[in-house]
Amino acid sequence: MNSTPRTAGPVWLKKQWKLVNNPFPTTGIARLGGSDRRENGLLYEPAVNAEKLQEATEKFVLGAAFSGLRFGYLWSTGTGPGDSDARGFGKSVLMQHLVWSLNQDYGRASYLACGLDEDDAAEAPICGLLTSFDTAQIRSLNAALFTSVEYATDFRIADDDHTLSQRLRIALVEKTGVKDPQTLAKVVAEQHRSLRGRTLGPPDDKLILALCDADPAVAADYLDKVKPASRTRNGAVYLATFLLFAAAAGMKHVLLCCDQLEDLASTTTAKAKRDLETERFRDIILETLPMADMLSIVVTMHPRAALTIGTAWELADLPTFEVSEANKHRIVVLPPLRDLGAATKLLTKYLDDARKSATDHGPESVYPFTPGAIEALFTRSSRKPRDVLRKAHGLIEAASGDNLDLINEEAVGRYLDALGPDTESDIGPFVAAPATTSPDWSEG
Numbered sequence: 001m002n003s004t005p006r007t008a009g010p011v012w013l014k015k016q017w018k019l020v021n022n023p024f025p026t027t028g029i030a031r032l033g034g035s036d037r038r039e040n041g042l043l044y045e046p047a048v049n050a051e052k053l054q055e056a057t058e059k060f061v062l063g064a065a066f067s068g069l070r071f072g073y074l075w076s077t078g079t080g081p082g083d084s085d086a087r088g089f090g091k092s093v094l095m096q097h098l099v100w101s102l103n104q105d106y107g108r109a110s111y112l113a114c115g116l117d118e119d120d121a122a123e124a125p126i127c128g129l130l131t132s133f134d135t136a137q138i139r140s141l142n143a144a145l146f147t148s149v150e151y152a153t154d155f156r157i158a159d160d161d162h163t164l165s166q167r168l169r170i171a172l173v174e175k176t177g178v179k180d181p182q183t184l185a186k187v188v189a190e191q192h193r194s195l196r197g198r199t200l201g202p203p204d205d206k207l208i209l210a211l212c213d214a215d216p217a218v219a220a221d222y223l224d225k226v227k228p229a230s231r232t233r234n235g236a237v238y239l240a241t242f243l244l245f246a247a248a249a250g251m252k253h254v255l256l257c258c259d260q261l262e263d264l265a266s267t268t269t270a271k272a273k274r275d276l277e278t279e280r281f282r283d284i285i286l287e288t289l290p291m292a293d294m295l296s297i298v299v300t301m302h303p304r305a306a307l308t309i310g311t312a313w314e315l316a317d318l319p320t321f322e323v324s325e326a327n328k329h330r331i332v333v334l335p336p337l338r339d340l341g342a343a344t345k346l347l348t349k350y351l352d353d354a355r356k357s358a359t360d361h362g363p364e365s366v367y368p369f370t371p372g373a374i375e376a377l378f379t380r381s382s383r384k385p386r387d388v389l390r391k392a393h394g395l396i397e398a399a400s401g402d403n404l405d406l407i408n409e410e411a412v413g414r415y416l417d418a419l420g421p422d423t424e425s426d427i428g429p430f431v432a433a434p435a436t437t438s439p440d441w442s443e444g
Contacts, residue, residue, distance in 0.1 A: 009400035014356075016405065017368045023354035024347075024393035028386030030092040032132065032259070033155075033439030037353060041093035042157060045349040048342050048385070049090065049334065054113070056098060056332045061110050063329065064253050064296035065124040070286060072298040073321040074257075075333040079382055086302035088386025089334040092132075095257040095298070099128030100157070102255060103164045124252045127164060130155070132259035132439065137228065139269060141280045146226070146235030147439065148256055149242045153211075153219045154440070165245075166216045172249040184212035184248075191244040197289045203241040211245045236284045236291075243290045256297045262305035271312075278312040286318075336383035343378040343388055344371075350389070368399070372409035380416045391416060 013019045025038040034040040046053050056074065063069030076089035102110060111121035131138075131148035138144050152164040162170075173179050176187055185208045192203050210219040223238070231238075246254055263269075264277055285291050301321050313321065323331055337343050348366060352358075366374050377395065381387045398415045399407045 007403050009397060012403050013368075013396065013400040016403070017400070018356045019351075019354045019368075020356055021354060022393055022396045022400075023350040024389050024396060026390065026393055028088060028384075028389040028393075030096075031439075032092055032096055032130070038350065041096045043349050043353055044090075044093040044097045045345055046097065048337070048346045048349075049094070052332060052334055053094060053098070056094065057110050058114050059329060059332055060098070060255060060296070060298050061102065061107060061126065062114055062116075064255050065107065065111075065126050067329075069296050069330060071319040071321075072296065072330045072332070073301045074298055075301045075321075075323060075331060077303060077323065077333060079336045079384065086304070088384040089336070090385045091300045091334060092259050094334070095259055095300070096130060099130045099151075099255070099257050100155075102126055102128040103167060106251065125250050126253040126255060127168070127246060127251050128255045128257065129164075130257050130259070133263040134260060135263050135268060139264065139273075139277075140232050140235075141277050141284065142235030143232050144235065144258060145239040145284070146223075146231040149207075149235075149238045150220075150223050151439075152242060153216065153223060163216055165211055165219055165242075168246055168249040168251070169212060169214070172212070172245075175248075175250055179214065181209055181212040181214070185209045188212065188245050188248045191247050191290070195289045197292070198287060199289050200237050200240055200284075203244055204237060207238060207241045208245060211242070236280075236288075240288070240290055243294050247290060247294065251294070253296065254294050256295055258297055258299045261299045261301060261309070264309065274309065275312045275315070278309065278318070279316045282316045282318055337378070337385060337388065340375055340378050343381075343383075344374055346385055346388060347374065347392055350392075368404075368407050369395075370406055370408045373407045373412045376409040376412040377416070380412070 007015070010021075013022065023038065025036075029039075030041045031039045032041050037043055060069065060072045063072065074091050074095065076086040076091055078086040107124070107126040108121045111124075112118070129148040130151045131144045133139060133144055138147060152168075154163060156163050169184075172184055172187070176184065178184060185205070188208045188211075189203070189205070192199070207219070207222060210222040213219065226238075243254060264274060281297075285295060285297055299321075306321060310321075319330060320327055321331070323333060337346065344366065347369075351366065369377075373395075377391055378388065381391055395407055395412060395415055399411055404411060
């Protein structure tokens with residue numbers, strides 16, 4: 001008797017499940033700026049942790065605009081006393097979403113969502129920048145600040161979406177009534193001449209002119225040609241120049257979200273360098289203009305990073321990142337997924353994006369999983385978004401390879417229970433991508 005030949009897993013998920021690919025990331029570690037939507041954080045679902053997104057908006061955005069917040073801290077502390085790994089809670093993707101949403105309307109929707117009225121919302125226009133440290137090349141504050149300017153000129157979710165620098169140029173044209181780049185550049189230069197405190201020196205006139213050009217590629221191309229040594233030495237000057245441009249366009253505040261601070265705090269970074277870079281946070285962010293007037297910074301934090309960088313942070317007299325009642329106005333702590341409903345929302349976002357047709361199974365279907373399978377997956381996870389996503393990826397691989405029509409509770413138990421306890425070795429050590437000077441924000 002002939003048995004039915006087995007279909008290859010990728011063919012099965014395309015033909016049987018009508019998915020374009022495995023919907024879920026292989027590791028659940030966000031690689032912001034990449035082209036793979038499963039990995040780059042663009043499938044962030046605000047409803048998964050709506051309360052914490054709202055808290056971040058209230059503390060970081062309103063704090064920057066109305067309370068003089070200079071430093072905020074986005075924490076994850078683990079799932080409990082036995083969990084020493086506080087990664088995988090979604091800090092990076094929350095930051096990216098928060099910055100992107102601010103730049104759509106300069107904070108208006110965020111202000112209104114917090115209870116302000118239209119007049120209040122118009123009082124303090126705010127935009128956002130995103131940057132990150134890494135263990136490859138972005139290991140200094142200057143390099144990270146340079147990357148934040150590249151974010152402004154490169155990041156877009158779709159090809160027809162404007163970058164932040166494009167949006168600001170449009171606002172500058174509307175404000176001044178002129179379009180000529182040379183004339184606009186003079187308006188920006190006036191912002192520097194009006195400063196009365198300590199600065200880093202003259203702005204980069206060529207960057208100003210490039211930002212004022214109607215062709216957005218001009219500024220992006222100019223930054224692409226900056227040599228790595230200049231990025232490392234002069235990144236703060238490029239940011240200061242961009243802030244003058246933003247101020248000329250009407251921005252009162254800029255929220256800079258800085259990811260992967262733990263890479264600066266890595267034990268592979270020499271203590272002397274770590275101490276020096278921490279002092280630069282104070283010298284550049286708090287003591288020089290226009291940063292001191294406009295910039296508020298939010299950094300990611302977890303216990304191991306706090307332990308490594310804590311002494312240097314205290315000696316630099318930077319605002320404490322201690323998780324305490326007295327410090328709660330600048331602290332947001334991301335928890336594990338709170339319940340099955342949150343896990344379902346998380347997985348559904350990825351499934352919907354991978355369906356060949358939006359009409360297949362409806363927008364809230366968990367097919368090819370059954371609802372019982374999602375519950376079984378959730379109970380067998382650490383409740384970190386990363387862990388839920390990477391286990392879902394493994395289930396899709398295994399079940400499609402076995403040509404299952406549906407992934408039910410029994411199948412989840414069979415596959416996941418065979419793996420044993422969840423440990424960091426399940427995914428192996430994180431290996432950095434090939435060294436680059438910054439994320440390729442244009443790939444979004």
